[in-house]
Amino acid sequence: MDKNKVSKRILANSKPGSTASSLSSRSQQPGNIMSSAFMFTDRIENYIYFSDTDRVIIRTMDGKIWISDNDGYNWRELFPDHKVISIHQNPYFQQRVYFITEGINHLITTDKGANFDKMNVPLNPLTNIQGTTISFHNTDPDYLIYLGERNCQRDFTSDCHSEAFYSKNNGRIWIPITTYVRSCFWGRGGGIKDAHHDSILCEQHQEQLGNQLTLFDSSVQLVSSENYFHEKRILFDNIIGVTIFGRYMVAAVPKDGRMNLRLFVSMDGNNFAPASFPANFGLSPEVNTLYYKAFTIMESVDSLWIHVTTNVQRGSEYGSIFTSNSNGTYYVDSLKNVNRNEMGIVDFEKMQGIEGISIANVVTNPGQVNRGDHKKLSTHITVDAGAHWHKIEAPKRDSNGDLYICPPDTCFLNLHCYSERQNPHDLFSLSSAVGLMVGVGNVGGHLTDHRDGNMFLTRDAGKTWIEIAKGAHLWEFADQGSLLILADNKQPTNSIKYTTNEGLTWATYEFTTKDNRMIIEDIITQPDGTSQKYVLFGLKGGKTVAIHIDFSPLRPNKCVLDLDHPDDDDFELWSPENTRGEKCLFGHESVYHRRIRDHDCYIGAKLVQPREIVRDCTCTEEDYECIDFYYTPSGYRKVAASTCRGGLELDKLGEKIMCPSIKRFGNVWTVFVISAILSVGLVFGILYYRQHAGFGRIYLPDSVQQVRSNILSSSVITKLVKIAAVIPTAIIGIISRITLPRLLSDITNMIKTTLLPSYFTNSGENENAHTFLDEQTDILLQDHSSSECLIDNATEFDSFNNN
Template sequence: MRFRNLLGRGTAAPSHGEHAQRRPRRWLSGATATALATAAVIGTLAVCLSAAQGVAATASPSLSPRQHVTQAGQPTHKRHEFPATVTDYTWFHNSTNVLAHCLDGSIWLSSNEGLTWNALKDVGGDHGDGHALGVIPHRYSHDRAYLIGRGRRVWYTTDRGSNWGVFDAPDVPNSMGLNLLEFNPRNPDWLIWSGQYDCEHISSPNCRARAWYSTDGGNYWEKLDEYVKTCAWPHIEHFKENPQTIICESYKSKSGSQRSFTQANNPLELIVGDKFYKSKKKIFDNVVDFATFSEFILVGELLDKGTTLRMQVSLNGRDFTPPVFPPSMSPKSQADTVLESRTHALFLHHTTHPDKNLEWGALMKSNSNGSYYIVSQDFVNRNKQGFVDFDKTQSMEGIAFVNIVSNPESAAITRVKQLQTRVTHNDGGHWDLLDPPAHDLAGKPYGCVEKNCSLHLQSFTERPNPALSYTSPTAPGLILAVGNVGTKLDSWAHSDTFLSRDGGFLWEEVGKGAHMWEFGDQGNIIVMAVDSKPTRKVSYTLDHGKNWLEYDFGEELVVTGIATVPEDTHRKFMLFGLPPKFNAHRTVGIHLDFSHTEPRKCNLDLAHPENDDFELFSPSEHRKEDCLFGQQTYYLRRKRQAKCYVGQALPNPHEIRKKCPCTDVDFECEYNHARNASGICVQLPNTTPLPSDPYSQCKDGKTEQWFERTSVRRIPLSACEGGARPDRGRAHDCPNRLRLGHGVFWWGSILLAAVLLAGLLSFWWTQKMGSRGAGGNIRLPGSSSSGFSSGGPLSTLASVVPFLQGVGLIIFSKLFDLFESLPGLGRSGSRSREAFGYRSLSADADAEALNEYDDDEVDT
């Protein structure tokens, strides 16, 4: 589900779609509330239309020096004018239904991708008056959305807006900035509502937020807690977490007006409650915020009476440990920004220079369990709100862009930051300058001969609209960005528009000036409009930017955004804009339809690929083979010259051909190491390297050797096999392997054989003696009817058998205890679900200290 906030150019909208990049989480010490924002998917806005006319498409000399290409058909459009400014829209996943919300509170629904719009006059408000304060889409169930009014009544849909129901919330919506609704990732009817109580006036002495939960979609509510900042379901998709667990940030003191609370006069406690919060446990005494990612839970803990911040990390929400930073970098900070984690490692921006308007810091990267951190890139730019210049691609893992402060020493004096862009293609292991295009849009060389002359891109804090994304979830390798070629990043007004088709290795200029854009048909249609200037035209390409055409939609607008379905698979778009002179408070929506530009559907023939319209490409890492993270991965895309449309998402968009030998790009610096000017990982001054860890390498009982640590470690995302292994130092034999010398497994095998022999002998004797007795006879100890006299040889043997049985059981029990205590075999490290608190983590990247779970935990 795609949601965009359209009110204000400088604000970022919360991201709710599964393809949207997760919002960064900033933690600021003291009483500063954590802001929410997104580094999200492309586009912004919502659209509306009526009364259409087609306008001819023409070649765009300002966008391409190439000749005009005749197309099979031309786009069409239809116009709609809203009664007020459109503030946000919600586009349902895999659907043509769109909701638009206007500044006057009116709600509009389109069931045909914005071609026509109808006002929802019977929903919203307390009595169905057609107005709402806002629209909240369900984060996990993409058919659902909720209309929030001023009172307790909430209108909701479970079928993408076609039908609406209503429930009464237990309290009126809060005005304290808390999320009104929280959603359970597994049960769409499980809701948490955070309202406010006793807050009739701004000076009400006992005004407070109250959290409630419902398991039936809002029909019945039970109270969780009051005086809270956040209550939420843990949405940790891959963790074995009880689905009834709820995490709350709850103020310690439960009296007074919550509006007057600060972290200094009333600390926030982190409470984890099982059984719908009925079995509660306090985890931390004073926190700023918490965040859950696909592999980690992070908590910002306040120390030193709220003056410094320390992060805590967990893999299961039960056991937390502070991260271990290099000694040169204090784990305590005044601001940390937790960045998205999707690659088995955590990225964290740790502020090292907090001066106002001169903020920057170190981009830290963790090992696989989030415990040990290295500096992936220093001097990474951020702004005073805590947002960081960090952008990751949506369709290809491990590719990211940052802007760094290239003049940290002089910036402290001149008060001016000079920014440069860096790119990584191996998840932060290496960062490089971007190679500039060979020539500009007109075919002229850039005349750039300086050593650091490269392409620099406008990132999250520089873009007027932070929601504008570089990439599309269904167009692997395709990147659009605004920037310039030179020694440093220029202003937005002096930037141009650039395109890459291979994940950021090769670039070409595709537009003079800054543009906004949207991808369609899995990147095979790109629609652009000039940014911040009145225009009556859009530019579009049907061949990945090789040729561009212009389409006149009939009136001048200051375009505020372009959008399409969240999957970027359709050929219909919505353009939002404001008239430059009159009625500037009313949004005009233009429905753009490119369905007739390519009438033929592309042919995909995996059995005969030479005859179809697709090709396989692999992003290069400048190796002999096209490998990415140790795998030869090929992505499917339409051939650039093919005259057809793709339509719905491809069934297998990529394939892995084979594993690749390990090379230097599969490794990053180990803890307490950093790259020198030659790119070699060296130990930092006055530091101690981590000790080697034979246990984690030998724990499976099958590995023959363990290796000493070196200055590098393998990137968690890499799957390379063989080749160079600079992460392996001197080899040693594993102590728990079967050896010719009498090791523990050799003796264990001998003892186990004895136990089995005793058991077999006991079974044989029992069967033999049992076959001799009369049917139904029961032999008791000391019975004279046993068939032999006491004290004879048979009696002695009969007593030996149960003795051996007993000895066998005892030996087996002792062996079991022994095996349980051996590394990697037992459960000596296991813990109950109620064992909250801290645990030290193994230093190894594959440590399982945070990965152990009890058998009764629920799989996610």
């Protein structure tokens, strides 16, 4: 069938929603800021904002798809004759999106929503069986894997099961792979490059008979094939789950009757090596075995970060963060008593756009917490990928100019992180807003209630902070950080605050009348952060209202970047500093362009950052970290991300002993919580995706979304964490950082959904970013910046010895 003809026919059926309504079509106020409002037929489930376009696609909870071609200014309904239960954006070729309906006739776009085509499949998508409906290949955009279900239309059928198919021509022809699987995915998923081009891996029930929904006691094998399952190889006889983080493939394998877990890591999907933890951490003598009930895997650029829960008492959870060597097999303790919540979401967030900077919240009273007291949290920051952590110095004055009065030993800045953030899409940072972070917090000895927090900003990557506004707000950067807006989400409002000079001055804009006030649930803008247009999602009368706000008329002059005359343009050069105030991070000095703070102009086209790496620095002690285990007599290894040369070479003092043969692989900032389960159990997951330019938001895995039969869907994994999924009985793949949609309603909907074992894993793609969602057992934050390639993904493995 001719694609253009099909596209024209489908678009011809597109129409403005007759049941949707415009609230205040177009309003313009002094200052030339323009806005418009549109009410949808239901609440928004998720969305996709295409990079380098003005096009936004939204799915509402009633299964309708809406599109805007002008950054949310106008909307029309797509596919009025179809009910869409999930949407999936290819994380490697983001111009491609797949709209999964209730039947076998689905819809796709390969050009960012300009045209649409039909895609027919052999079976209905997974709605009763947990699993990932569609998976993608990281080098061939036409290579797809699809999971459907057979004989599951009625309850208690005797042979309800899943079936997997592959296509090498974007869904025009489907060929069977195998049956009774929880997931199937390409070996070339995430950032993995060394897998065989046609490699496919599946989580498959060893028992392939009867109703798959009842196979809770059946072992699940990890199997692979390089010839489309004409022959297959069993990699593990029994696994809890498997997922991909960047160039790492991680498998969780049960031990001792599933009471304990072992992690295995691979960079080619074929050869796996065990992850080893320090012998003195309380693990078994066999260092590969983890005796703790839960741990979360978080991605970083050059090593894996894992949060091991050491206190599992409900409501009082915390644990230690470990960082690995560059191949992800050996781990050292980085930070103790790091906070997490009941759902496995860890208070850990990576700064987008600058390597090695992360923020975490530490429980300062673990002894009292173990006796039942409430946790007291203190915020810590690292600028060297976890080698050293310190508290954040508080600003001297608040936004009113008044001095903060507190004892020196308790006068620090504390920030609310992922575990309690109402909207996981709201990351501290945006990859294109270099050096800038915004958060809700307070000055004092520990973190206070979110409702009592104020807004703080840093413009030097966390070294110094200022209070920019009173009260807790939602926030969003635009135009690479030159524009920042705040919205009150605690009560109905009809206005926002905005600044064009990084908080030096603020103004208020009313986007509707006081009679039409609404609760703001989310703020979005173009993923690359270059636009001056926002879309606010508000809730009014049980339905979502999209508010388009255009700031471009406010600043008509474009900033000038003149490399030949740098003293006469609108930009300055800036370099992040380490804890000693030296402009060296990871052994080199990098310089970035940023707009001079008080210049009244817009940036526009994305700047290439960093501008350049000026020099490699001389090695110092901070370029090394103590291995503290086993094989290196000197006791030191160079920090994985450091590029220093010469100077002190602590890693060469003793005999060099190589690690097990497993290739180096990088990592993407995501989180993954692992949970081992003794028997079947109900699983509650909360997932989100963020699509801003970076690992910044969170998304729902496909499998989980479909459990709701048309409510949750994954496609972003967009500006993080990834947010996090926790499953008391199984592995849950959460956040995937592909550019999946994200919205507060996803969380509430997930809470209403009970899930079964590890089908939720994103398997190959982190299905959203797949998302992850970055990273983040906790939440995976993800910045859509191509350089960051962050994925929002979270999965939790919990030993089911639960109380």
